[in-house]
Amino acid sequence: MENWTADSNEPKKFSQDRLKGCHICVLLVAFRRGFVPDGEIRSITQLEYDAAIERGIDVLVFQLQDSAKWWAKYDERERDPLLKEWRDSLGKKHVVQFFTDEPRSIDMLGPLGRWLTKMKVDRSESKMIQRIEWPECISPYPGLEWFDEKYAPLFFGRDGEVDLLIGKLKEPGGRFLIISGPSGSGKSSLVAAGLWQALVKKGELSGSQSWIWLRITPAADSRGPFASLAAGLHHAFPKMTAQADDLACKLASDPTALASHIIPLMSQGQELLLFVDQLEELFTQAFPSAEIQSFLSCLVTFSGDLQNRLRVVTTIRDEFFHQLANTEPVRRRINEGFHVLVSQLLPTVLRDMIQKPAAATGYTFEPALVDTILNDAGKEPGHLPLVAYALKQLFELREQKSRTFTHAAYQAMGGVVGAISSKADQMIATLGQQSSASFDRVFPELVHIERDRPPTSKRASVSYFKGDEEANKVIQVLAGRECRVLVIADDKQGTTVEVAHEKLFSAWAKLKSWIDDSGPDLRLIDYEEESARRWFETGCHLQELWRLERAQKVDKALARFKKMRSSELGAVLRPQPMLMKRLDDASLSHHDRLLIA
Secondary structure (H helix, E strand, O other): OOOOOOOOHHHHHHHHHOOOOOOEEEEEEOOOOOOOOOOOOOOHHHHHHHHHHHOOOEEEEEEEOOOOOOOHHHOOOOOOHHHHHHHHHHHHHOOOEEEOOOHHHOOOHHHHHHHHHHHHHHHHHHHHOOOOOOOOOOOOOOOOOOOOOOOHHHOOOOHHHHHHHHHHHHOOOOOEEEEEEOOOOOHHHHHHHHHHHHHHHOOOOOOHHHOEEEEEOOOOOOOOHHHHHHHHHHHHOOOOOOOHHHHHHHHHHOOOHHHHHHHHHOOOOOOEEEEEOOOOHHHHOOOOHHHHHHHHHHHHHHHOOHHHOEEEEEEEEHHHHHHHHHOHHHHHHHHOOOEEEOOOOOHHHHHHHHHHHHHHOOOEEOOOHHHHHHHHHOOOOOOHHHHHHHHHHHHHHOOOOOOEEOHHHHHHOOHHHHHHHHHHHHHHHOOOHHHHOOHHHHHHHOEEOOOOOOOEEOOEEHHHHOOOHHHHHHHHHHOOOOOOOEEEEEEOOEEEEEEOOOOHHHHOHHHHHHHHHHHHHHHHHHHHHHHHHHHHHOOOOHHHOOOHHHHHHHHHHHHHHOOOOOHHHHHHHOOHHHHHHHHOOOOOOHHHHHHHO
16 A cells, blocks of 8 residues: 555545455454555554444454564554554454464464354344334333333343342242342343243242232332332222321331231232332431331331232342341341342343344344444443443434444444433533523432442432423423433322433433532531431530531532422521520520520
């Protein structure tokens, strides 16, 4: 290419035209990049490689070993810093075969044989997957939402973990099961789709096809876990006569009351499987410790009695798992082995989760696109939500009526990492500056921040933002069909909003930056809310009232986010009416009167 006499576009066109009809590209890289055309920073060889990747052509990479003897005039390692950068990047993206200055050291047969085997396996697996009826307008990937019963037919790759859960439930004591793992490891989907399908659809436990399945989260009702449980039971048992509020009070005071309310509503041999998802909400929503202990003890004790016909499966983020040990019945179950730890997925499992839903619904990927997604995902911790969102975006961005997911669409949306950020930023940009400023109004209600722990999500009532037009615009746009980084849901308590997945807190650059900047003020508000509650609970000692400087800091943080203070915090920040009322108490000591003064 160095002696090409035509304009610099001619060799570029020629080299890339040669790729037409190719299924595989063999790239040999020694100690130089080759001819760099005018106006380019990449060589002809690199441009040909880029074109192969863009077209989805598989690339086999061979590199000359760094220690090989080579002609000095063809060794540009010292003169071209971009050469090392490219060689290193190839090593991260491909399985590189190395060769020496000995011609026979280049082994083509092995890599070609493995490539042919892989192609046969991919094609045979695609043929083996049974096609299912699936609506044309609905993505085979749920995006940031978990796989649920609707998506269960497209839940692939985690058969081993599902079998492990079934095995635990088959054991004599397997009526209370804890599943822990990091955020983004697919715990909710594993239970809501994988375990649900094994039990309710396939009947892998005796009688399980007739079981009643109920999913709740502890903070679905902001009043506490018993209120959330009562609301869920009303949904699962429409004929239940007790009002949800009355039932919540009864369960909180006497957990054994659960039996008298649900057993008469189940047919003979039927059981209730209660799936308590996101159990960490018990520890992030400022529920009283006594209520948490009572709720957990109730679940373990009640499910342990066969006569009650209740099984409980829970999921919890691993950084909160140790707090379960504070409840003795739960600790005993953990020590008995009724705990399953899930971790980040192996590449082979993730490949199935990418390819098989497409194959089952009649979609295909351009060659090497799945490998590109896997390679990009491998660089990101907690990558499963990012991949899930990117796959849904591939579906949304495909050409009309096309059943092929393309490299061009993948690159356009920013790949695995950029898909969420770019889409959310685009949607926020459509709102203008005033609505964008409503970040400070919306997200303090959707994120819980603790020191030295990753942020966790909170659920907020949409009515909280009533009258705030700009905040509601933010919610509607981010929860809309084109974005869906927020989820709006309706239940008996009203309409709620929450983030679609906690991975957003680190993957969406704008939100991460906001959390880093807002964290200290949000932690201050949470801390002082708890301090105010403790002040009232421990006797309202006057000597513990706050100084003006402390109250001013809290007021400033509340004003920044336009947050409503609790009645307890309000009383501590503005204690004058309460103190004046206490002065009317004839029994008030002289010392306390001086403190009030």
